[in-house]
Amino acid sequence: MAAGEARLEGHDVYDYKLNRVIIASSAGTTIEWYDFYIFASLFSILSEKFFPPGNEALAILGVFALVYVGFLVRPFGAFFFGRIGDLIGRKYTFLVTISLMGAATFAIGFLPTYEQIGIVAPLILVLLRMLQGLALGGEYGGAAIYVAEHAPDDQRGRYTSYIQMTATLGLILALLAVVGTQTVIGEETFSDWGWRLPFFLSGALVLLALYIRLSLRETPLYTKIKEAKQHSVAPIKDALEHGGWRRMLLILLGATAGQAVVWYTGQFYALVFMQTELGISVAASSTMVGIALLLGTPFFLFFGTLSDRIGRRNIILAGCLLAALTYWPIYSAMNAFSDNYVALTALVFIQMLYVTMVYGPIAAYLVELFPARVRYTSLSIPYHLGNGWFGGGVPLIATALVTRLGSEDTVDLEGLIYPISVAALTFIIGLLFLKETHHIRIWDEVSGAAPATSDRPAEA
Secondary structure, three states, rough: OOOHHHHHHHHHHHHHHHHHHHHHHHHHHHHHHHHHHHHHHHHHHHHOOOOOOHHHHHHHHHHHHHHHHHHHOOOOOOOOOHHHHOOOOOOHHHHHHHHHHHHHHHOOOOOHHHHOOOOOHHHHHHHHHHHHHHHHHHHHHHHHHHHHOOOOOOHHHHHHHHHHHHHHHHHHHHHHHHHHHHHHOHHHHHHHHHHHHHHHHHHHHHHHHHHHOOOOOOOOOOOOOOOOOOOOOOOOHHHHHOOHHHHHHHHHHHHHHHHHHHHHHHHHHHHHHHHHOOOOOOOHHHHHHHHHHHHHHHHHHHHHHHHHOOHHHHHHHHHHHHHHHHHHHHHHHHHOOOHHHHHHHHHHHHHHHHHHHHHHHHHHHHHHHHHHHHHHHHHHHHHHHHHHHHHHHHHHHHHHHHHOOOOOOOOOOOOHHHHHHHHHHHHHHHHHHHOOOOOOHHHHOOOOOOOOOOOOOOOO
């Protein structure tokens, strides 16, 4: 066989294996995001089912508080599962996290309502929501690292951007489940008991994800490190010492906090704003957001791939800056075009472009900032602090600001103060203190573990 043919054959084998890794990781992570977001997608109905009647605004705030609980515990999941991921392996950890997430989501579908068992209902919901948050705290880091540690150094942004799509695809799947179920069984039946069906669907989806993931092997880079006994036996301690905590703090404030509020404003608060401020129905607002998300999804790949060429940090910071400068006029336009669903969809799509700018390159960026021996722990902590505490607070904090500062007679934009401030802060700190990483070759940590470029095949 000629040398060129052998090289091509090796490259084809590598592509096949990497594509299988991406499909398996992405399918499982999409389902886990679906589980996490189905709760928020049903916020208006859950507020009626699990809180006392008589104060609609308070009930909605209560649901957003429950949504936030799931986000608040995500960093604890990052500590717990990140440690396991660095000690035992990436594959084992995200098998456990998806099982935990699926069980908690499935159980929500069986919960009695406030009318049936009173205050016990929201208390049980808090517990299940916390389990969801713990699971997600371990899932994302595992999936992102799993793909990154299989990908070649020169295309890491491209390949990890597929994992970045899964959060949006999970939300789209959640919205489709809500709209589709409501369309099939009718709005009245859906409000009565049909809202449980999207939670039940989780059981079948999780079984599918487990089946897919069981076929995966550990990453070649982690395997080499463990064989050489170079892996950490105290990942949390090792991740925090020698200035590690300072690096995590800078990454939190200079990257993931802004990325998080842009993500949750463009995809979640847009939905909340249309329902609570513009008075648009659940089905119509979900459809508009879903269309905008579908149109924007390919741009995750575009900006992830672009980050391999020009760098990751500046794309992320540009998305934060654009969001900070234009959110107020965008939401003012949404109010002006409240009866024009095409215009509203276009305005959500613009926000979605910002989402893809900040989120498409972030996985590769975080992977390159930390050494492999503590990568699961080090990556997961600032990511889930940013997305859990800063991003997850967008619906609750924005709604609270509207309640506190807004007027009953006008459409209120005061909720935007929070995401605009955080996005601007991240732009400034990231520009001053964070470095570019797309030139870093993570395979150099373990010689011969896997390809530094896409021209060489990876190990199985």
